[in-house]
Amino acid sequence: MTPAEYCQNKAAQSGSSFYYSFLFLPKERRDAITALYAFCREVDDIADECKDVAIARIKLEWWRHELAQTFAGKPSHPVSQALLPAIRAYDLALEHFEEIIDGMEMDLQHVRYPDFKSLQLYCYRVAAVVGQLAAAIFGFTERGTLKYAHDLGIAFQLTNIIRDVGEDAQRNRIYLPQDELAQFGVSEKDILCGHASPAFRALLAYQTARAQQYYQQAMQELPQVDRRNQRPGLVMAAIYQAVLNEIARDDYPVLKQRVSLTPIRKLWLAWRTWVFS
Secondary structure: OOHHHHHHHHHHHHOOHHHHHOOOOOHHHHHHHHHHHHHHHHHHHHHHHOOOHHHHHHHHHHHHHHHHHHHOOOOOOHHHHHHHHHHHHHOOOHHHHHHHHHHHHHHHHOOOOOOHHHHHHHHHHHHHHHHHHHHHHHOOOOOHHHHHHHHHHHHHHHHHHHHOHHHHHHOOOOOOOHHHHHHHOOOHHHHHOOOOOHHHHHHHHHHHHHHHHHHHHHHHHOOHHHOOOOHHHHHHHHHHHHHHHHHHHOOOOOOOOOOOOOHHHHHHHHHHHHHHO
16 A cells, blocks of 8 residues: 555545545645645544553654654655655645644643633644645645635634534543633533533534634635635535534534534535635
C-alpha cells in the first residue's frame, strides 16, 4: 500500500464530511488535503481511543518528533510520507501541525471548559488551524481568506461539539462552557445521565446560534477572488450546516443519538455546492 493509498483509506473509512468536500479537487490538491486529514485522524484517534493518558502523551510526542523529521525531509510514517510533497508544494508551516497536537493534548488535560474563551483556544488548535492549512492547499490570494478559514474552522468545531454531546459525555467530557451550563440551569449530571430537559435544549439552541454566527462571519470574510479555489470548504460548510439544522429541527436529540446525513445527501450537497459556488 502506498502512502497516498493509506491516507485515502483513512479518509474513506471515517465517512467524514471532509471526504465529500475534496472529491472534485485536482489530484495533486486532493492528495495533499487527504494527507492532512489523515494526519488529523491519526492524532485525534490517540486522544480519543488511548485509555492510558501516559501512553497517549508518548504517542503524541512521537508525532512531534515525526513532524520534525518530516520537515527535515526524513518522514517514516505513511501519513508523513504523503504529507511531505504537500508541505513543500504549499509552504505549510510546522507550527500549525504542532498546534494541532497541542489541541489533542488539551483533550488529555481538560474534560471541562470554564467559559467560551477557554474553549475558543481548543477550537482554534483542533479546527481553525486545520482550516488555515486547508485554505493554503486549496489556494488563495487574499489574506482575508485565512480569516475566513479560521472562523469556518471554529464553526465546524462548535457544530461537532453540539452533535457529539452524548458521545463526549460517555467519555466524561463536556465541552459546553461551564458558565453557560449554569446560566441555563443545566447540571453536569443532566448531561452525563442523558437528561434532555427544556433547559438543556435552550442551552443547545444558544450554542447553535453561536455556531451559525461563525458560519455567517466566515462567508462574509471570504474574498470573492478566492471563492472558487475555496469551494471544498464551502462544500463542508453546506454539509455541516445541514447537520446543525437537522439537530435543531429534531429538537436537539444529541444526548441519545448522533445526528448525521446519509452519504447520498452529502454527495448531493457536495455536488450542488461545487457547481453553484
